[in-house]
Amino acid sequence: MTALPWALVAVPLTAGALLAGAGAGAGAGRRGDRFAPGAATAVAAADTVLAVVAAFRHPHTAVPFLEGAPFGLAVDGLSGLLVVTVAxxxxxxxxxxxxxxxxxxxxCRFFGLMLLFSGAMLVTVTATTxxxxxxxxxxxGATSWALIGYWWREPVRVRAAYTALITTRAADLGLYLAFGAAVAAGGGTALxxxxGAPSPWLHVAxxxxxxxxxxxxxxxxxxFWLSKAMQGPSPVSALLHSATMVVAGAYLLIRVQPLLGxxxxxxxxxxxxxxxxxxxxxxxxxxxxxxxxxxxxxxxxQIGFMVLAAGVGSTTGGTSQLMAHAAAKSLAFLVAGLWLTALGTQNLARLRGAARRQRAAGAALTVAALSLAGVPxxxxxxxxxxxxxAALEKEPALYAAGSxxxxxxAVYAVKALWYVWQPAAQESSPQESASQGPASQENGRxxxxxxxxxxxxxxxxAALSAVALPPVHAAFARTLDAVGEPTAAGWEYALSGALAVATSGAVWAWADRHRRARASSPAVLHDWLGLEAAAHAVAVAPVRGMAAWAARFDDRVLDRGTEVLAHGTVRLAGAVNRRLETAIDGSVGGVAAACRALGRLARRPQTGQLHQYLAQAVAAFTLLAVVFVLVR
Incomplete structure (x- = not known):
């Protein structure tokens, strides 16, 4: 049982590391690139089997890591559903x-990074500490950066990858702050x-x-960073938006609902x-x-609804929203990727007729879009x-805003559908028709x-809507240990379904009526509410300003001060050399001269004549006798 969580996360991480390592620095067309897609798909399929087994067995494990902070993994009701979804x-x-x-x-590099990306999400989902x-x-976060910038020779894609990385990394500092608060509170690092942390550490965490x-x-x-992330390959977008990084934050909030409350x-x-x-x-x-x-x-x-669920304490709602969104959004992005490859464009006006030319893909996008619209x-x-x-029970204003x-x-989902199902524009140029290629002419294969x-x-x-059935909903709630949470009444299902259908029909009819008129949208909406510009004004520009000030301070104060200090030290050394060292040399010379004079005086009595030594001895003894008499 304790080995199962390790296997669940180790299989994609190990295989991904090996594939990514095999492709590091290698160009396209290498021998390993031929086997990488099949190997990666097989690994992911095997990990799906492990995920299903783990979801039923609920294994858990923990090993010592830091003092008071073990490395723990577990598959319970919530993480069990999520690991199956991710895999x-x-x-x-x-x-x-x-x-x-x-x-x-x-x-090799692409499929290896995708497996690492998935494996990291599995660690996030199963983490208990x-x-x-x-x-x-x-x-x-690191693998998302590498995948968004997969085509690294194009500067626009690299800049998009860095925008995503820096934005999410800035927010990630909050998790380190929470870690520090948990350690300071002394209650352990288990999620x-x-x-149970005391104030103020509870609020900091x-x-x-x-x-x-x-x-x-x-x-x-x-x-805004998610807009930039669209520069990555379409499979990256499909996985990023549906079952990995972008839903990780919503999952975490659902997991720590007791902390929020x-x-x-x-x-x-x-x-x-x-x-x-x-x-x-x-x-x-x-x-x-x-x-x-x-x-x-x-x-x-759509993830906003998951975050709303965490705030109102609806584990069942947030989890079902996450799983349903994963299916719909991954499907929608895969269809978008198929058309991008076949038609060479993502512009909605140029995608007219795409669903008619590839009806199977058009049908798939229709299912995904109508699901996003909330159509029964x-x-x-x-x-x-x-x-x-759950929002209605907590606060009616939340329910109104959510509705x-x-x-x-429904408006944006039907807008996308309307464009792709319209006949291709008659005025399309021969060049554009040629660019669509033979793949665009298929009618469903x-x-x-x-x-x-x-x-x-x-x-x-379609199948995930079975959660609405009372027996299935009850089993779902028991699995999540969320029995007793608010459930939607029949009138709520009827009202939301009617609104979705009515809105979808109205949008389609309006678009048909105004097909030649271009609906203009406020620039602030097209520009993602100006969030990136605001981030630059609030965070980037001040940081750059501080960096420029620090550089000027370094150049003008620290560097100049260091130079002044160095010149002063050199001048002081020169003065010492000229004066103090001369005095010291003179003193040493005087001592040496005195020693030489004393030596000369000491050599004078040493004549080698015996009568002189006898006279000197008599004089010395006489002096000693006088001293002895005087002392006595």
């Missing part, structure tokens, strides 16, 4: 990547013991965890941040003109209502490596 989505994405990442790419959590958290989680999950005000303020902060992100980033998604950017903003919005009977309809039921965000999700993950993920989008 299964990784398998589907890697299977698609076999088709998407061609033989002219450095496949802060040391284990931090290790998984850090490796996940389930953080809620909660604040640090919240900051790290919001940064990792691209919630307000950190959302113990503070008296953290749960409300998290709930309102989540619902604000769901609403505002949903509007950002509506304003986007590129499919991947729309999906990226929608990830922030797909899975996110059920998940959102479970979250909103508005759910309506907005997909390679097996693409068809299988599309089918599995589409089925998951």
């Amino acid at each position: 299964a989505v990784t398998t589907a994405v890697l299977m698609f990547a076999v088709h998407d990442i061609g033989p002219d790419e450095a496949r 802060l040391p284990a959590l931090l290790m998984g958290w850090e490796v996940m 389930d013991r953080l809620a 909660a604040g640090g965890v919240i900051a790290a989680a919001l940064g990792k999950s691209a919630q307000l005000p950190f959302s 113990a503070t008296g303020w953290a749960d409300d902060t998290v709930a309102w941040t989540g619902v604000a992100t769901a609403l505002l980033l949903g509007l950002v998604a509506v304003a986007q003109t590129e499919l991947k950017q729309l999906l990226a903003a929608s990830s922030c919005a 009977p797909l899975s996110l309809w059920v998940a959102k209502d479970t979250v909103l039921a 508005a965000a759910a309506v907005v999700s 997909l390679p097996l490596a693409v068809a299988v993950p599309f089918t599995v993920l589409a089925v998951a989008c």
Whole structure:
């Protein structure tokens, strides 16, 4: 039992390290690149089997690491569902990547990094102590940087990778702050013991965890980095948004719900941040003109519902939202990647007719988009209502804002669908038609490596809605140890479903009516609320200003002061050399001259004549006798 958690995380991490190491510094087309896709997919499939076994057996283990801070891993109800989700989505994405990442790419490096990415998420999900959590958290961030900048010869992609890394790393400092607070509190570093920390360490730990989680999950005000992350390959986007890094923060908040509730303020902060992100980033998604950017903003919005669930104490709602979103979003990104490869564009206007030319891919995107819209009977309809039921019990204003965000999700989802299902524009140039290539003319046939993950993920989008059935919901709640949490009433399901269907129909009808008119969106929405500019103004510019001041201080004060001190030391040494050393040399010379004079005086009595020695002895004895008489 204790070996199972180690195997679960070691299999992808070891295989990933070996593949990435084999591809380090190697160009494309090497012998190992031919075997990397199959090997990585097989490893991910094997790890999915291990995840299923672990989800049923609930193994746990811990080994000494630091004093009072062991390295602990465990699979319980919550992490059991998550490890299966992570492993299964990784398998589907890697299977698609076999088709998407061609033989002219450095496949060993790509597939190795993808396995490392997945393995780090598995460590994060199964971690029971802060040391284990931090290790998984850090490796996940580092591999995301390498994957976003996979095409490192293009500066724009490298800059995007650094933006993602620096933004999330700045927020990650909160997790170290929480670690320090836990150690200072003396209660141990186990995640389930953080809620018992005394004040003020309780509040410090909660604040640090919240900051790290919001940064990792691209919630307000950190959302802008996710827009930049779209520069990575499409399989990276599919895995990043659905089952790994971007949902890690939401998972952490769900895991430490007792800590949020113990503070008296953290749960409300998290709930309102989540619902604000769901609403505002949903509007950002509506304003986007590129499919991947729309999906990226929608990830922030959909994860906002998970964060809201953590704030209102709905473990069942947050977990079902996470799992349903993983299926829908990975499917949507895989379809977007397929069209990017086939058509060479992500612009929605240029994607007109894409779903008609590849109907299987169009059907897959339709399932994913309608799920994101919350249309019954797909899975996110059920998940959102479970979250909103808990929000209604906590505060009606949260429910109202969450419902508005759910309506907005239908708007951006149907917007994407409308474009891809419209007939191709008649005025498309011959060059553009040629650029679409023969792959774009297929009417439904997909390679097996693409068809299988599309089918599995589409089925998951529908099957996960079974959580709404009372027996399934009860079993789900027992698995999560969340019996007694609020559940959605029949009228709530009916209301949200009706709103989703009505909104979807209205958006489609409006778009049909105004197909020749371009709907303009405020620049602030298209620009992701100006969050990146605000981050530069609030954080980057002041830091650069301080760095410039420090450089000037170093150049003008420290360097100049060092030079002045050096010159002064040289002058002092010269003065010492001219005066003090001369005096010392004179003193030594005087002593030597005196010694020589004394020596000359001492040599005078030594004549070698016996009568002179006798006279000297008589004189000496006479002097001694006089002294003796006087002393007596």
